[in-house]
Structures are given as C-alpha cells and as structure tokens.
Amino acid sequence: MSEKKKFERPVIKKVQTGMTNKFGTRTEFDPITHIDKVPVKELIEKHGSPLYVVSEQTIRSTYQDLYRAFSTRYPKVQMAWSYKTNYLDAVCRVFHQEGSWAEVVSGFEYDKALANGISGEHIIFNGPDKDEAALEKAITKKSLIHIDHFDELYSIIEIANELNITARVAIRINMDTGIFPQWTRFGFNYDNGEAWEVINRIMLQEKLELIGLHAHIGTYIMSALPYGVAASKLANLAASVEKKFGHNVKYIDLGGGFASKNTLKGAYLSGTDTCPSFDEYAEAITSALVRSEIKPEHLPMLILETGRALIDDAGYILGSVIANKRMPDGKRSMIIDVGVNFLFTSFWYEHKITPAQSFSHHTEDTIIYGPLCMNIDIIREHITLPPLKRGDHVVISRIGAYNMTQWMQFINLRPSIVMIDMDGKAHVIRENETLNTVKQNERIPEHLTDINKK
Template sequence: MYEKPTINRVDFAMASKYGSPLKTQKVRSEIDGVSVHDLVNKYGSPLFVFSERIIEEKYHEFKNAFTSRYPEVEFWWSYKTNYLDAICKIYHKLGSKAEVVSEFEYEKARRLGIEGKNIIFNGPYKPKDALKKAVEEGAKIHIDHWYEINDLEEIAEELGIEIPVAIRCNMDTGVYPQWSRFGFNIDNGEAYDAVKRIYEGKKLYLTGLHSHIGTFMLSANAYANETKKLIELKNKIEKDFGYEIEYIDVGGGFASKNRLKGVYQAPEVIVPSADEYAEAITNAIFETNKGKLPKLYLETGRALIDEAGFLLTTVFAAKRMPDGKKSYIVDAGVNLLYTAFWYNFEIALDKRYEGLNEPSQINGPLCMNIDVISENIMLPPLKRGSVLSIWPVGAYNVTQSMQFIRYRPRIILIDKNSNTHLIKEADDLNYIVEKEIIPDYLKG
C-alpha cells in the first residue's frame, strides 16, 4: 500500500551501546519454546500468556533469599495481584498460603481448598458477616481501623470466644508519598493505643503485626526501616501487655523488572534483587528484636508473577499522525493493560523486519483517546498481522482488566514441558448479559 513519505527528526542521543535506534529491534518469536504465531493461530489475539517456568523460578528466587537468612518464613500469595484459579493453584502447590483483601477473594481461596487458618484477611472494608465467617473458620484477621475492633468484639461476644488478631500499621519509612491510609500509625502512637484498646477490651488478643508500605518499592532500605519499627513496637507491646507476638508481616510491594514511567535507568540497575530485600528485612529483625524471634510473613505478589505474564497483540492498521509519527492500531488496549498508565512495557516483534525504525506509537482498539499502549517507541515498518509481545504484564492487569468496548480475551498457561493450557475462556455476549434484567415494561 502506497504511503506518502515524511521526514522525521531522529535524536541520535538515543543511541546506546546496543547501537543506533534506527536499527535496533527487540524480537521475541516464541515463549518457552512455543511460537507466538502458533499461540495466536490456536487461541486468537489478543492473548494473555503465563509461563509456569518463570513463576517457579521467581518463587524459588525469593524463597531461597529469605529462608537462607531467617529460620521461619511463610509466603502468602496476594490474590489481588492475580486471582486466576490456575495461577493461585501453582503458588499454593509451591507452598504459599493465601492473602486476601475482600470477601470475594476470601471465598475464592476457600473454593480452591485453602483452609481458613491458611488465609490472611486484610483490607479496610470487611463486612461484618464476612468477618464473622472468617473468624469462625480460623482466618488470620488483620485489623485496619477502630471500627473493626468494635465489630470483632461484638463477634467475639456473639460466639463466646476470644479472637486472635493482628493490627495493620503505617509509618514513615523514608519513601514518599507514605501509605498512611491503611492501619494505625506507629510514629504518633496510634498503633500502640490500638493495642492498648484491644488489651483492655478483653475480647481479642494480639498475635501479629503487619505493614504494607507501598507498591513497586525501589528502596530495600525502606523495608529495613519498616521492619525495625515493627520490631520496636513488638518489643514494647510484649513488655507492657504480656502478649507474645507470633509473627510480623512486612507485606509485599517488591518491584518487578518493569519500567516505571519517568524513571530512565534500566530495571536491572534500579530494582533491588530478592537478596537485597531479604538482607534488609532480616538484618533489621536480628538487630532490633528482643526475646523470641517472630515468624516472618511475606505477602509477595508483583515480584513473583509480573515477569511470568505476556500479552500477545496483533497489528490491525497503521496511520500517519499530523505530527508525522506513525500510529499502529493493535487489538489490545488499556481495557486489558490498565497498568500502561504507569509503566513503559517492553514491546517485542515476532521477527526482524526490514527497514529503519521511526518514531511510533501503539494504540489499542478502543474509541478513546487515552487508549495508548506506548506513546514513544522506535519501530520498523509493520504490516497487518504482525504479532507484538508486551512484557511484563503478569501483575494486576488480569484482575483489573475490564469488559469495555471489546471482549476480554483468552488466557493460557505454558507448563514446564512447553504444553499449552487454556485457563480462562474469552468473554462473550452471553457472559456479559448473564446478570442483566430487563423490566417487564421494556420487553416486547
């Protein structure tokens, strides 16, 4: 197809040790030995793809980093990060328990066979009936606010039991903005006051302390500060109230090898390793703790799953923008990649293409101006049918994806033997309208 030629200014300062941006092409023709074209031909496009091999490698990387440094470590899979049944099953098979932040996620974990005692129930909104069920089934309740203390005391009275609980804490760890919305503040004494309130109420007793200081945390030292403050609070609580704190839960938030927008260093440079996170946290415990060592809980999500997820998308059309930039329209949009607003994903081609790269952008299929997967990317001339792979997209994109304008696609898993398995069927009209009801007066 003829296209009117244009002249675009190319900034050669973009060149690196890998060569000129005019010639550099990132190619991913297969995932775990399976051709991206074979995947699209069999399952359609767009298509989420998960690698069991990468899931296991990342899990063992983090597990070894922590268990080699600390005697009692437990991993609790963060359901909100990716609650596909097959994905959760893999983590439970590897040894992770479940961490949930809603009654929906709690029910999902129970449906997958996870006992209440192996579920942490977190979050600022726990309806009382869901809270009561979790208590009856022995789940670990992490209290977020004063109202929840009242609710739990009423449940304790109804059931005639004393309920073991933990409290969630927030604090200044040197990273801003602080996640001060959740839990009780340690720095101003609120967390201590909450423990005192629990102690005086005589219906609950404290067994754990929890904090989750943020997401995509690029500072291992922030975890050292968090852990030190949790342990200092533990020491004071045990001395003043006689509680034995069985565990501290340092949450999650460990970063993956993704690229935050506005950060120009490579992930390999700025993202701490599992060993660096583990060293910071465990050293802080050993240096600060008095008395018996607590168990260490980790609610690891993003760092374990993000790099195991790919999204395959196909070029549908191309057009020239008024500023001369080339726009490629693909069949995956921000309805599937909500995190595209925060991350510059790695985008790879299915093969090497002839021709020089030029400034381009990748737009999804939505009739929305915000549907931009990549705003500035150097790409060679691509044809309709070219397959692009977007990575890493394993964290939050599936759980936050929405049925908007386009149906959500199939999701597959590639096992360690390079066999492919459909783990979620695509949406269709029946699925979308299943819960809709037309009033009688509008029928006919």
C-alpha cells in the same frame, strides 16, 4: 526459480542530530517468537488475539528465588499470595503448591481462597472493607484478621464475644519510613503512638489474641532501605509487647510493594537496572529483625505478601497489528488490538513491546494506540519499532500483575488466558468471553421486550 527475498516495508528516516538513533536501541528489539518454547504464532492461531499468557515456569522460579533470598537469611519465612494481584484460580494454585498462604482483601477473595483449598488458618484477611458476615466467617475459621481501623476492632470484639470464639488478630500499622507518599490511610499510625494504643486495647480483650503485626509501606518501592526501617519499627513494637505483657507475637508481616522490573513512566533509567533484587530487600528486612530487641528464641515468623514482583514477569499479552497510520506531522502510529482496558498498567509503565517476528534493524519512532474508539487509548507514546504490517504480532512483557484482575469488559469482550505448564503445554485457564457472558446477567423489563412497540 530462486526464492524471493523477504520484504520489509520501505522506510526513510531522518537522521536526528543530537538525538538517539538506531544504534541507541537496536538490541532492545530481539524478537520474541516463543514463550517458554511455544511459538507465539501458534498460540494466537489457536486461541485468538489478543491473548493473555501466563508462564508457570516463571511463576515457580520467581517464587523460589524470593523464598531462597529470605529463607537463607532468616529461620521462619512464610509467603502469602496476594489475591488481588492476580486471582485466577490456576495462578493462585501454583503459588499454593509452592507453599504460599492466601492474602485476601474482601469477602469475595476470601471465598475464592477457601474454594482453592486453603484452610481458614492460612488466610490473611486484610483491607479496610470486611463486612460482618465475612468477619464472622473469618473468626470462626481462625483466619488471621489484620485490623485496619477502630470501627473494625469493635466489630470484631462484639462478634467474637457473641460467638464465644477467640479471634486471631493482627493490626495494620502505617509509619514514616523515609519514603513518599506515606500510606497513612491504612491501619494505625506508629509514629504518633496510635498503634501502641490499639495494641494495649487488644491485649485487654479476652476474646482477642494479638497474633501478629503488619505493615505495608507502599507500592513499587524502588529501594530496600525503607523495608529495613519498617521491619525495625514493627520489631520494636513486638519487643515492647513482650516486655509489658510477656506476650510474643507469632509473626511480623511486611506486606508487599516490591518493585517489578517494569520501567515507570517518567523514569530515565530502565527498570531492569534500577529494580532492587530480592536479595537486597531480604537483607534489609531480615537484618533489621535479627538486630532488634526481640529475644532470639522468640523471633517471630516473617510473612511476605509480595504480589507484583512475583507475577509481573510471568504474564504476557500477545496482540496483533490492526493498522499503520502516518500522522499529519509525519510521525508513525500503529494500532494494535490491545487496549488500555486490557492493559491498564500502560498508564504508568513504559511496557516492553516486542515484535513476534524477525525484522531488520531499521526502526522508527512510533506511537502505539489501542483499538478503542477513545482518545485515551494509548499503549506507548514513544517507542522505537521496526516496520510492522497489518496482522503482525507483538508481545507485551511483564504484565502479570493487576491486568487480569483490574481489566475491564468495554467495547469488546475479554480474551482467553492460557497458562503454559512446566512441560511447555498450553492450557486455557479462562475462556474468552462471549456475547452471552455479558448478556447473562442482564434483565429486560417486560415493556422493553418488543422494540417495535411503544
């Protein structure tokens, strides 16, 4: 008997006049059957669906690409891995192996960095919330404390005097770089002279060493130019410090905020086309520093806390089709097992969602819902997809940033995370949760132990 033909759900689609049709998008949907040579099907069979996948290969090559872009243009470059973007130990350690320091914004993250083997001197402590205990630890361990507000400055002065240890501090500076919105809520303002004022106070303190200057101008900055503006403003301050106090700051930290290749909701063009390259960011920043008033022999180290742009591409979430539904208006909807609680970036990205198996080029405009029993659980409002059937798999790309830290255990348990190593071997780097994961921290008051008694 001859082999039977591959079946695809029968589809009829209205020819839209004056709108995109299948030729508009067909090539977007080459299936993703493998990640780093490991079959998607096999990953799901072994580790369940949904499943987060992290590519070590992509982390390393992206890191090296960024490092090359800056280090070929500037003599001293140091990366600091932004823990909040993805603080899975395995992920952090790949960055640390590549040479990254740690950039943390809480006592919890600070301890996580220490536990990953980073020495205190290589931890940058950022953010508005550093409690006394964390500050004490950071001062003792000679960490780089980036001061966010006056209250913190005075806490540090007190603690440092008490401990009789010199605290190594930098200040976070906000400024007008020509972009909107301006992140004025963090740090001290450059343009109204506040930052200069703080620097003067620090320089008068015996137990504080002004070691660096820091700015983090925003997130998802689609242009390299504002970084040039920020770099030259920080360099101006550094030059003023040199002139007035004869003191040279050791580093200038431009923070993070580089865009990844995701397409923002509301954007017309694809993020893969509009996202500036690492070289463009590097050119803007390094040329501003080199051109500045700082004497060449005192050029400070350049620190970057790039998070999103380093990890987004390395992360995937694999999912499965739960059901297809036809809406009353004829529009097709598809429910998958990935909800917004595991992919909250779907609130602002048009995530790239690709079938994991081959298909014909017939496609339909589809709305993708997550599995939560919640009206807001929408992964894509419009996507052109071929017909998929229950149990088919999809690959959601570029989700490595924030989704594995800002995820929520809600309605269902959080799934496993695997990392595919350089040799194409998959390792579980975080086990899937069980009922016990959720229950272990719960406590039941005595009078509620027996539900049959009142």
